[in-house]
Amino acid sequence: xxxxxxxxxxxxxxxxxxxxxxxxxxxxxxxxxxxxxxxxxxxxxxxxxxxxxxxxxxxxxxxxxxxxxxxxxxxxxxxxxxxxxxxxxxxxxxxxxxxxxxxxxxxxxxxxxxxxxxxxxxxxxxxxxxxxxxxxxxxxxxxxxxxxxxxxxxxxxxxxxxxxxxxx
Numbered sequence: 001x002x003x004x005x006x007x008x009x010x011x012x013x014x015x016x017x018x019x020x021x022x023x024x025x026x027x028x029x030x031x032x033x034x035x036x037x038x039x040x041x042x043x044x045x046x047x048x049x050x051x052x053x054x055x056x057x058x059x060x061x062x063x064x065x066x067x068x069x070x071x072x073x074x075x076x077x078x079x080x081x082x083x084x085x086x087x088x089x090x091x092x093x094x095x096x097x098x099x100x101x102x103x104x105x106x107x108x109x110x111x112x113x114x115x116x117x118x119x120x121x122x123x124x125x126x127x128x129x130x131x132x133x134x135x136x137x138x139x140x141x142x143x144x145x146x147x148x149x150x151x152x153x154x155x156x157x158x159x160x161x162x163x164x165x166x167x168x
Contacts, residue, residue: 014040015047022054030054045071052084061091077108083115090122098122106135111142117149124152129160 018033034051041047052067068085071078086101102119105112120135136153139146 013037015044015050018047018054019050022050022057027054027057031058045074049078049081049084052081052088056084056088056091059091061088064088077104079105079109079112082108083118086118086122090125095122095125099126106138110138113143114139114146116142117146117152120149120152124156129156132156 014033014037018030021030031054048067052064055064068081071081082101082105086098089097099122105115116135116139120132123132139149
């Protein structure tokens with residue numbers, strides 16, 4: 001028999017460990033791993049994005065915002081950072097900020113799934129009915145099977161009927 005030697009253990013990357021915990025829905029443990037990672041490698045973009053997501057999932061929206069802004073400072077059109085920053089603003093009741101992020105997302109990536117739907121929901125929270133209707137129509141052009149968008153559009157028609165003036 002040969003003597004078996006153990007390979008030296010690879011150091012665990014705390015960002016990767018945090019991402020794994022995040023994917024498992026273990027948010028508190030993910031946060032702890034990512035906070036440790038921040039001390040070692042604070043400039044890692046995917047790590048900062050995931051840290052923002054963990055904080056969002058824990059409803060710690062104001063703490064998540066700087067992480068998404070950090071990513072956007074480096075990549076101003078980063079899809080997931082825009083989407084998540086918009087969600088944070090929404091969670092904080094800052095609908096103007098949410099709309100600004102989602103409008104930028106929709107203009108930079110007009111075919112991104114669910115972006116127009118999320119924008120429509122933000123518009124509805126501000127009673128911007130016509131803009132919400134247009135965003136929902138854009139979503140349904142992209143995803144005709146999006147039942148949530150279809151249902152929301154139907155609710156708009158019921159709740160905010162338009163009275164057409166007869167043509168003279």
